[in-house]
Amino acid sequence: MDIFGSVGHLLNGFGDAMTYANLLYCFVGVFVGMMVGVLPGLGPTTATALLLPLSFGMEPVASIIMLSGIYYGAMYGGTITSVLINTPGESASVITCLDGYPLAQQGRAGAALGIAGIGSFIGGIISLLALVFVGPPLAQFALKFGPPEFFALMALGLVTVVGLMGKSLIKGLIAAAVGMSLSLIGTDPVSGTDRFIFDQPYLMGGLDLVCVAMGLFGLSEIMLGMENLSLQKKITHKITGVLPRKEEWWPNLKAIGRGTAIGSFIGLIPGTNSVIPAILSYSLEKKVAKDPSRFGKGALEGVAGPETANNAYCGTALIPLFTLGIPSSPTIAIIMGAFIMHGLTPGPTLFSEKPEVVWAIIASMFIGNVMLIIMNLPLAGCWARVTLIPEKLLYPVILAISILGAYTSSNSVWGVGIALACGLAGYFMKKLEIPMAPVILTFVLGRLMETALLQSLRLFNGSILAFFQRPITGVILGLAILILLFSVFSGLKEKFAADDVEM
Numbered sequence: 001m002d003i004f005g006s007v008g009h010l011l012n013g014f015g016d017a018m019t020y021a022n023l024l025y026c027f028v029g030v031f032v033g034m035m036v037g038v039l040p041g042l043g044p045t046t047a048t049a050l051l052l053p054l055s056f057g058m059e060p061v062a063s064i065i066m067l068s069g070i071y072y073g074a075m076y077g078g079t080i081t082s083v084l085i086n087t088p089g090e091s092a093s094v095i096t097c098l099d100g101y102p103l104a105q106q107g108r109a110g111a112a113l114g115i116a117g118i119g120s121f122i123g124g125i126i127s128l129l130a131l132v133f134v135g136p137p138l139a140q141f142a143l144k145f146g147p148p149e150f151f152a153l154m155a156l157g158l159v160t161v162v163g164l165m166g167k168s169l170i171k172g173l174i175a176a177a178v179g180m181s182l183s184l185i186g187t188d189p190v191s192g193t194d195r196f197i198f199d200q201p202y203l204m205g206g207l208d209l210v211c212v213a214m215g216l217f218g219l220s221e222i223m224l225g226m227e228n229l230s231l232q233k234k235i236t237h238k239i240t241g242v243l244p245r246k247e248e249w250w251p252n253l254k255a256i257g258r259g260t261a262i263g264s265f266i267g268l269i270p271g272t273n274s275v276i277p278a279i280l281s282y283s284l285e286k287k288v289a290k291d292p293s294r295f296g297k298g299a300l301e302g303v304a305g306p307e308t309a310n311n312a313y314c315g316t317a318l319i320p321l322f323t324l325g326i327p328s329s330p331t332i333a334i335i336m337g338a339f340i341m342h343g344l345t346p347g348p349t350l351f352s353e354k355p356e357v358v359w360a361i362i363a364s365m366f367i368g369n370v371m372l373i374i375m376n377l378p379l380a381g382c383w384a385r386v387t388l389i390p391e392k393l394l395y396p397v398i399l400a401i402s403i404l405g406a407y408t409s410s411n412s413v414w415g416v417g418i419a420l421a422c423g424l425a426g427y428f429m430k431k432l433e434i435p436m437a438p439v440i441l442t443f444v445l446g447r448l449m450e451t452a453l454l455q456s457l458r459l460f461n462g463s464i465l466a467f468f469q470r471p472i473t474g475v476i477l478g479l480a481i482l483i484l485l486f487s488v489f490s491g492l493k494e495k496f497a498a499d500d501v502e503m
Contacts, residue, residue, distance in 0.1 A: 006132050006133055006136055007132075009136075009355055009359045010132055010359055010362065010363060012355075012356070012359060013356075013358075013359030013360045013361075013362055013363035013364075014363040014366075014367075016061065016356060016359070016360035016363070017065070017360045017361075017363040017364040017367055018363075018367070021059075021062055022061060022062055022065055022360065022364060023367070025058070025062040025063075025065050025066040025069075026065050026066070026069050026364045026367055026368050026371065027069075027371060028066055028069070029065060029066035029067065029068065029069020029070050029073060029368065030069040030070075030072075030073035030076075030368045030371050030372050030375070031069075031073070031375070032047060032051065032069070032070050032073065033047070033069055033070040033071065033072065033073020033074040033075075033076070033077060034073050034074070034076055034077035034372070034375060034376070035077065036070065036073070036074045036077065037073065037074035037075065037076060037077020037078035037079075037080070037093070038077040038078070038080055044070055044071050044073075044074035044075075044331045045213075045217050045329075045330045045331045045334065045436075045440075046217040046218050046221055047070050047074065048067050048070050048071060048213075048331050048334045048335065049210070049213035049214050049217050049218055049334055050214065050218055050398065050402060051066070051067065051070065052067065052209075052210050052213070052214075052334060052337065052338060052341075053210055053404070053406075055067065055338055055341075055342075056341070060339075060342035060343070060344055060357060061356075061357055061360045061361065063338055063342060064335065064338055064339065064342075064357075064361050065360070065361055065364040065368075067334070067335050067338050068318075068335060068361060068364070068365060068368075069364075069368050071314060071331050071332070071335065072124060072311065072314040072315075072365065072368065072369070072372075073368065073372060075093075075120065075274065075310050075311045075314055076117070076120055076311070076372045076375075076376050078093035078096075079093055079096055079100070079113065079116045079117075079120070079303075079307055080113065080376075082096040082097045082100050082101070083096065083097075083100035083101060083103065083104050083109055083112045083113055083116070083303070084101075084104055084109055093278075093307075093310075095275075095278040095279060095281075095282045095302075095306040096116065096278075096303055096306055096307060098282070098295070098296050098302060099112075099295060099296065099297070099298055099299045099300070099302030099303050100112045100116070100302075100303050102296070102297050102298035103298045103300065103303070105298075106298050108298070108300075110243075111243065111244050111245075111248075111300060112300065112303050113376070114243050114244065115244055115252050115300055115303055115304045115307075116303050116304065116307040117372075117373055117376040118256070118304075118373075119252075119255075119256040119259060119303075119304045119305075119307050119308035119311070120307050120308060120311040120372070120373075120376075121311075121369055121370075121372070121373040122256050122260060122308060123256065123259060123260045123263055123264075123307075123308035123309065123310075123311040123312030124311045124312065124314060124315055124365075124369045124372075125366065125369055126260050126264065126312060126315075127260070127263065127264045127267065127311070127312040127313070127314065127315025127316045128315040128362065128365050128366055128369070130264050130315065130316050130319070131315050131316060131318055131319055131322070131362060132362060134316075134319060135319050135322055135323055135351065135362075136351050138319065138323040138324075139322070139323040139347075139348045139349075139350070139351045139352070140348070140351075141348075145324075145348065145472070146456075146459070147451075147452040147453075147455035147456045147459065148452075148456040148459070148460075148466075148467055148470055148473045149470070149472050149473050149476070150324075150325075150448075150452045151449060151452035151453050151456055151467075151473075152467065152472070152473045152476035152477045152480070153324055153326055153476060154326055154445050154448060154449045154452065155449070155476075155477065155480050156476050156477075156479060156480040156483075157320070157326050157327075157328065157441070157445070158176060158438070158441060158442055158445065158449075159480040159481075159483050159484050169487050169488060171432070171433065171434045171435065172435055172438055172487075174434055175429070175434050175435050175436070175437075175438035175439045175442075176438040176439070176441075176442045177442075178425075178429075178439050178442075179438060179439040179440060179441065179442030179443040179446065180442045180443075180446045182207055182212065182439075182443050182446075183206070183207075183442065183443045183444075183445075183446025183447050183450075184196060184446065184450070185197065185203055185206050185207055186203060186204060186205055186206030186207075187204055187205070187206075189447060189450060189451045189454070200414075202412060202414045206447070207418060207443075208406075208415055208418065209334070209337040209340075209341075209443070209444065210337070210406065210415075211406045211415045211416075211418040211419040211422065212418065212419075212422050212440070212443060213334050213337070213440060214402045214406050214419045214422075214423075215402075215406075215418065215419040215420065215421065215422025215423035215424075215425070215426060216422050216423070216425070216426040216436055216439060216440060217330070217426065217436065217440075218398060218402040218419075218423070219399070219402055219419060219420065219422070219423025219424075219426070219427075220422075220423050220424075220425075220426030220427040220429075220430055221398075222395050222398055222399055222402075222423075223423065223424075223427040224427060224430060224431075225395055226395060244300060248300055251300075251301055252300055252301055252304045255281075255285050255301040255304040255305040255308070256304050256305070256308045258281065258284055258285070258288075258305060259277075259281045259304065259305040259306065259307070259308030259309035259312065260308055260309070260312045261312075262277045262280050262281050262284065262309045262312070263277040263281070263308065263309035263310060263311065263312025263313040263316070264312045264313070264315070264316045265277075265316075266280070266309075266313055266316075267312065267313040267314070267315065267316030267317035267318075267319070267328070268316050268317075268319055268320065269328070274310040274313045274314065274317075274329075275310075277306075277309035277310055277312070277313045278306035278307075278309050278310045279306075280309070281305040281306045281308070281309035282295075282302060282305060282306045284305065285299075285301045285302060285304075285305040285306075286302070289301065315365065317329060317332060318332065321335070321336055321346050322346060322350055322351070322358060323347070323348060323350075323351075324347060324348065325345065325346040325347030325348075325350075325448070326445070327441060327444060327445070329437065329441075330436065330437045330440045330441065333440050333441050333443075333444040333445075334440070336444060337444065344357060402419060402423075403416055403419070406418070406419035
């Protein structure tokens, strides 16, 4: 597909996305995403899991438009509390606290929120343009992939998750093993025999994604939150003037450009998350600054770069999902579940078989970013007041939604039991600092990986070495092994360094 073909499909997508119903669902998604970003502790993954059951009766396009809106909307909302009360609404906004809150203390909260909103909008739009022009040719290339190539890609994504998303490689491997074990429950995809169902007919179809996600992310977060009910936070910083000074525009525009490049590139790598581009962007801005000592004391570039990077990440992070069928984060794994739930298969055939769906979703993201910039700048003070909602009122509502959603998705009390069991498991895993991301990603990809592996072994007559005899598969698996070895050596190096300090 050439450039003009992509533009034509995008324009058709705008026609579908701008219907009354789809505009409404887009607004609902970004509105909820903003609120989730503002409320500390929830995050886009939890919100997406909670609202997934509500999309059962919706049209596929409207459903995914809403869930995607929550995903990128949360990136905008997390900035507000980071700047005003030094509390990140979601993980990617942790870096924003370093310079955003000092700016608010200096009376420049408006400038910090303004440049963050402008950078988020620019980064989001440019990354979506990358999705428009990179996605279709990559999907065409991926059509040449067979089961071995898809297995290698999924293995690379999971290894990257295990290596990058936890403080300990062992804990990352434990999390991946838990998710993979849960994915094996049900019927064997090749032989059709039942396994790990313990004579329970309900388990023959495997565990429901909605129930597992709600338990791991929603219920576990409630349990952790109930341990320490915080006092209401006071907003002490007024928002005046949402634009930088004249002399600050050029340095911050350069920071936005660098942040866009970093976020867009990191989004293409399966297994990463939005925290990584934010950290890399902040480090780069500090290195290229004429006066690095300003950082941590109220440098506007320290807000512009990271905020742009984490929003640019959101657009290109959808490219592996749309073109290869590989989710690159827990939130996108849940969005992938919504695709599957509505009878759609993310991957290289999505652009050719369901172009009206994929282009309407992409077009809605452009519209959603416009909605967010309008909602973000003038209404920042109003959004910040959402943090005044007491947790003792918020958690019962989330609990009720979780239980109702688990029951609705499975039409059975079994679903509620699975959600509660996963919630308890998630609670203890978080207490032990075992990362959640590998659990949900391996759960979603486990069955797909198993099918691809078994098909490949039949193709190769059971030979494992044959994987490395195919150029693409060999390169991808070799890269996965290198990442795993790097993670092992890094972990050992940190352990030995810690032992030396103690001695």
